[in-house]
Amino acid sequence: MYLGAAAAVWLFDVASPSAVAWLRVCGAAIVLLAWRRPGRAAWRGKVFWLAAVFGVVTAGMNVAFYEAIDRLPLGTAVALEFVGPVLVAALGSRSVRDFGALLFVVAGVVLIADVRWTGSPLGVVFALSAAVLWAGYIVLGKRVASLGLGVDGLAVGFAVATVVLSPLAFGAGPVWTSPRLLLLGVGVGVLSTVVPYVLDQIVLRRTGQAAFALLLALLPVTATVIGLVVLRQVPSLPEALGILAVVLGLTMRTRERDSRPEPL
Known part of the structure; x- marks a missing residue:
C-alpha cells in the first residue's frame, strides 16, 4: 500500500489527484478482471448492484483522500479519515x-499521525468525506465478503467504478501519451488496491466489521515501522507511545467468535 502511495505522489506532478485516483481504480479493474474473469452471475441482480455500489464507494473514498492530501499535511488527512473506522468500531462496541x-x-493514531492543523478548509471537507466513505467501505466490504463474492466482487465493483468516474480521466493529461506513466498508474492500482483490498476481503470473512475497523489502526503503525527499517527514520517519543497505545487497544478488544471462511 505504501509503495503504491509513493508511486501516486510521483503522478501528482503530471495529473490531478482525482485523475490519479481514477487511474488507480482503472488499473485495479484491469488486473482483477484479467485474473478472475467473473462469470455472468456476477453481473446480474442483487450481487451485481452490491458489488457496483461497493466499487463506487471505494473509488470515491480514494478520490476524496487524494484530494485531501493535496491540500492538507498527510498526518492531518490520515487522522481525519480515520474518523470513519472509529465510527464503525464505536457502533460495534459491546462493552466498556x-x-x-x-x-x-x-489516541495512538493521533500521536503517530503528527497532526498539524494547517491547510485549506476544502481539504478538511475532502478528508471527512473520505472518512464517511471509508466507513461505507467497511460495511459494504463485510457484506461482499459474507455473500462470498470475494475477489470477483472487487473486479465487478472496480469495473463499474471505472466507468462511472470516467470523466475524471480527462485530468490525467500527459499520462495518456507516456507508456511509462500508464504502467505506473497500473502499478498504483496493483499495490494500493488489488493487494490490500484482496487481503481485506480475507480478513473481513473471518472477523466482524467493528474489529476490522480497529485493525485498520495498524496502517499508520506499519508506515512508521517501514520508515524505521527501510528509511532509518527513528520514531519520535510521541510516535513510539502511539504505537504502544494502538497495540494495547487492539489487545484489549473483546474477541469475537471465528466465522467459517468461504472460498474467494
Whole structure:
C-alpha cells in the first residue's frame, strides 16, 4: 500500500489527484478482471448492484483522500479519515472494555499521525468525506465478503467504478501519451488496491466489521515501522507511545467468535 502511495505522489506532478485516483481504480479493474474473469452471475441482480455500489464507494473514498492530501499535511488527512473506522468500531462496541480499547487506538493514531492543523478548509471537507466513505467501505466490504463474492466482487465493483468516474480521466493529461506513466498508474492500482483490498476481503470473512475497523489502526503503525527499517527514520517519543497505545487497544478488544471462511 505504501509503495503504491509513493508511486501516486510521483503522478501528482503530471495529473490531478482525482485523475490519479481514477487511474488507480482503472488499473485495479484491469488486473482483477484479467485474473478472475467473473462469470455472468456476477453481473446480474442483487450481487451485481452490491458489488457496483461497493466499487463506487471505494473509488470515491480514494478520490476524496487524494484530494485531501493535496491540500492538507498527510498526518492531518490520515487522522481525519480515520474518523470513519472509529465510527464503525464505536457502533460495534459491546462493552466498556471495547470503548476503552477504542480510546487507546484513537489516541495512538493521533500521536503517530503528527497532526498539524494547517491547510485549506476544502481539504478538511475532502478528508471527512473520505472518512464517511471509508466507513461505507467497511460495511459494504463485510457484506461482499459474507455473500462470498470475494475477489470477483472487487473486479465487478472496480469495473463499474471505472466507468462511472470516467470523466475524471480527462485530468490525467500527459499520462495518456507516456507508456511509462500508464504502467505506473497500473502499478498504483496493483499495490494500493488489488493487494490490500484482496487481503481485506480475507480478513473481513473471518472477523466482524467493528474489529476490522480497529485493525485498520495498524496502517499508520506499519508506515512508521517501514520508515524505521527501510528509511532509518527513528520514531519520535510521541510516535513510539502511539504505537504502544494502538497495540494495547487492539489487545484489549473483546474477541469475537471465528466465522467459517468461504472460498474467494
